[in-house]
Amino acid sequence: MIPLLLIAQYSAPLAFAATGETIGQKSGVLNIGLEGIMLLAAYASVSVGLATGSPWMGMLAAIACAIALSLIQGFFTIILATDQVVAGTAVNLFALGLTGTLFALGAAKGESLSGAPRLPEMLPGVDPVLLLLPILVGCAAWGLTKTAFGLALRAAGEYPAAVESAGFSVTKLRLIAQGLNGLFAGLGGGYLALGLVQAFAENMTSGRGFVAIALVTFGRWKPWWALGASLLIGALEWAQVAMQGKSPLPIQFFTALPYLVALIVLVIAGKGTMAPGALGLAYRREK
Amino acid sequence: MMRVWMWAILCLMVLVGCTGGAPEGKEVKVEPNVGGGKPIEGTLKVALLTPGNVNDSGWSAIAYRGLKAIEKELGAEVANKVATDASTNDDLRSYAQDGFHLVLGHGFEYNAPAVAMAKEFPNTTFVTSSGGEFGPNAGAFRFYMEQAFYLAGMMAGRLTTTGKVAMIGGPDVPSIRSTFKAFAAGAKAAKPDVVVIEKFTGKNDDVAAAKQATLQAIAEGADFLIHQTNNAAPGFFGACEEKKVYCFGANENQNDMSPQVIASAVINAEAPFVSLAKEIKEGKYVGGIRLVGMVEGAVEFVKNPKAGAAVTAEAQAFVDGAADRILAGELVVPKDEF
Numbered sequence: 001m002i003p004l005l006l007i008a009q010y011s012a013p014l015a016f017a018a019t020g021e022t023i024g025q026k027s028g029v030l031n032i033g034l035e036g037i038m039l040l041a042a043y044a045s046v047s048v049g050l051a052t053g054s055p056w057m058g059m060l061a062a063i064a065c066a067i068a069l070s071l072i073q074g075f076f077t078i079i080l081a082t083d084q085v086v087a088g089t090a091v092n093l094f095a096l097g098l099t100g101t102l103f104a105l106g107a108a109k110g111e112s113l114s115g116a117p118r119l120p121e122m123l124p125g126v127d128p129v130l131l132l133l134p135i136l137v138g139c140a141a142w143g144l145t146k147t148a149f150g151l152a153l154r155a156a157g158e159y160p161a162a163v164e165s166a167g168f169s170v171t172k173l174r175l176i177a178q179g180l181n182g183l184f185a186g187l188g189g190g191y192l193a194l195g196l197v198q199a200f201a202e203n204m205t206s207g208r209g210f211v212a213i214a215l216v217t218f219g220r221w222k223p224w225w226a227l228g229a230s231l232l233i234g235a236l237e238w239a240q241v242a243m244q245g246k247s248p249l250p251i252q253f254f255t256a257l258p259y260l261v262a263l264i265v266l267v268i269a270g271k272g273t274m275a276p277g278a279l280g281l282a283y284r285r286e287k
Numbered sequence: 288m289m290r291v292w293m294w295a296i297l298c299l300m301v302l303v304g305c306t307g308g309a310p311e312g313k314e315v316k317v318e319p320n321v322g323g324g325k326p327i328e329g330t331l332k333v334a335l336l337t338p339g340n341v342n343d344s345g346w347s348a349i350a351y352r353g354l355k356a357i358e359k360e361l362g363a364e365v366a367n368k369v370a371t372d373a374s375t376n377d378d379l380r381s382y383a384q385d386g387f388h389l390v391l392g393h394g395f396e397y398n399a400p401a402v403a404m405a406k407e408f409p410n411t412t413f414v415t416s417s418g419g420e421f422g423p424n425a426g427a428f429r430f431y432m433e434q435a436f437y438l439a440g441m442m443a444g445r446l447t448t449t450g451k452v453a454m455i456g457g458p459d460v461p462s463i464r465s466t467f468k469a470f471a472a473g474a475k476a477a478k479p480d481v482v483v484i485e486k487f488t489g490k491n492d493d494v495a496a497a498k499q500a501t502l503q504a505i506a507e508g509a510d511f512l513i514h515q516t517n518n519a520a521p522g523f524f525g526a527c528e529e530k531k532v533y534c535f536g537a538n539e540n541q542n543d544m545s546p547q548v549i550a551s552a553v554i555n556a557e558a559p560f561v562s563l564a565k566e567i568k569e570g571k572y573v574g575g576i577r578l579v580g581m582v583e584g585a586v587e588f589v590k591n592p593k594a595g596a597a598v599t600a601e602a603q604a605f606v607d608g609a610a611d612r613i614l615a616g617e618l619v620v621p622k623d624e625f
Contacts, residue, residue: 003506006499006502010495010499013495104340104342107340107342108342114521114524114525114544115521192495193494196494196495196498197494197495197498197521197522197525198521198525199494199521199522199525200494201492201494201518201519201521202492202518203492203518204492204493204494204495204518204519206490206492206493206496237496237499238499238503241486241488241499241500241503242503242507244485244486244487245484245485245486251459251487251489252459252489255487255488255489
């Protein structure tokens with residue numbers, strides 16, 4: 001039997017992050033710092049959840065921290081026009097260092113970041129945040145394709161000069177997209193730590209932010225596709241754990257399986273690229 | 288213009304970085320080897336390198352307690368530092384240059400660099416917590432953790448009602464594999480037809496992956512589980528609590544980490560560290576690989592007093608009997624060489 005609910009739970013952090021990154025990339029900003037933003041959100045969710053005894057305060061703290069860090073990165077990449085890869089890498093290193101130091105400081109005082117309060121379940125295994133995932137993905141898909149704001153946002157990622165001449169501010173549009181990206185990354189990081197395991201460990205995101213960036217390409221810059229891609233990776237993750245020990249193949253083969261399949265799908269689905277035209281390029285008004 | 292400045296700053300940083308390190312090309316004075324047989328006058332100086340923070344309530348914390356024991360029992364001057372890949376050689380060298388008599392490296396990864404460094408600093412002894420290389424003033428411990436894992440396996444085999452036990456590992460490395468083999472052997476010694484499930488996440492820090500792997504092992508029927516998930520242990524314990532199955536702690540005494548823990552397979556670095564430091568102080572150290580286990584007090588299977596009815600008196604007596612036979616040297620637990 002395939003535990004579909006379990007797969008949905010464990011792929012939710014990826015799906016949240018990939019949806020947010022889709023919005024961000026549609027506006028023309030590549031957010032390499034996703035991993036670090038998720039990690040900071042994970043730390044915030046568990047530490048605030050433990051301190052207040054409320055999982056909701058934990059999730060709110062995760063979202064607030066993630067939006068703040070996302071906008072700090074946005075300040076550099078969008079307003080100061082820094083190289084997006086460099087700024088994102090800096091954010092990753094910053095978050096890894098900050099959460100690691102705070103974790104070590106807490107541990108030195110004998111505090112443990114586990115056993116945080118759980119999110120309440122509405123149905124067995126379904127908490128409100130998990131339920132929020134398809135709703136928010138739907139909102140993102142609708143907002144990007146069916147609203148005037150979505151059109152302006154997508155145009156900012158395709159041909160920013162045209163958006164500017166139509167009277168919009170590319171800077172403002174991209175900052176809003178980064179804020180939304182932060183919101184989703186916060187939900188993803190918070191759900192990973194507080195929702196799934198109620199604990200934090202150093203570097204616990206373990207590359208999920210980078211996988212989420214790959215899932216945006218995998219999902220061809222469409223929120224629903226990104227959700228589907230996340231579920232596929234989640235299903236493969238489950239399958240590799242389930243298959244371990246039941247075949248003579250070495251374990252390393254199974255742990256590499258989800259990435260192998262992702263690579264193959266990328267090779268097939270990557271044909272005829274759909275990437276936004278101005279992705280990764282800073283927009284300078286006076287150009 | 289911006290780019291020019293960035294390059295300039297980068298070049299400057301590289302230059303500064305180069306001058307900060309050990310001067311290249313300068314002859315290192317090699318003194319005659321006086322390693323063995325020369326007692327240390329004055330205060331013994333001992334340094335410790337760990338791969339992680341010493342408050343990690345895991346592998347690095349074990350070593351830190353050993354270092355503190357040396358400080359307390361021998362009145363030694365101690366220092367410690369987190370050292371990873373790039374900084375390992377620098378840290379080994381600077382402690383040796385500062386006149387430390389003993390430099391401990393807590394992990395397999397320090398073995399080869401320490402043995403190489405030992406050739407340059409004959410007045411310093413380098414000992415690592417794992418590894419297979421040694422020299423006249425360098426060596427390693429080999430913690431016989433398999434003994435405690437074997438006992439845990441016996442207890443699991445005796446108590447399982449489903450006939451299935453499981454082991455959840457982080458990265459698939461030889462040291463972890465060897466302990467898992469011992470756990471499986473112990474379980475089979477207690478119940479020959481027991482099914483032993485083995486799952487690896489491949490990662491050290493991924494709490495969610497550890498929980499997922501543990502949940503899967505439980506779904507396959509395991510009702511007693513042991514782990515080697517390092518930092519991701521909260522995921523392992525969380526899954527056991529959720530599914531109300533029993534489990535064992537590993538490396539550290541983790542009996543308080545979850546109500547489901549019935550015992551822990553523990554490494555105590557205090558006894559072997561102190562006796563090593565004594566040998567250095569008396570000038571009696573001889574380089575080599577030293578196997579330390581239950582007999583030396585370095586490895587222990589600690590039952591959880593709060594386990595209550597989860598552990599039957601019969602199972603406890605069975606495991607205690609095996610522990611006695613290990614201590615008496617009658618029972619030799621299998622272990623891999625790596």
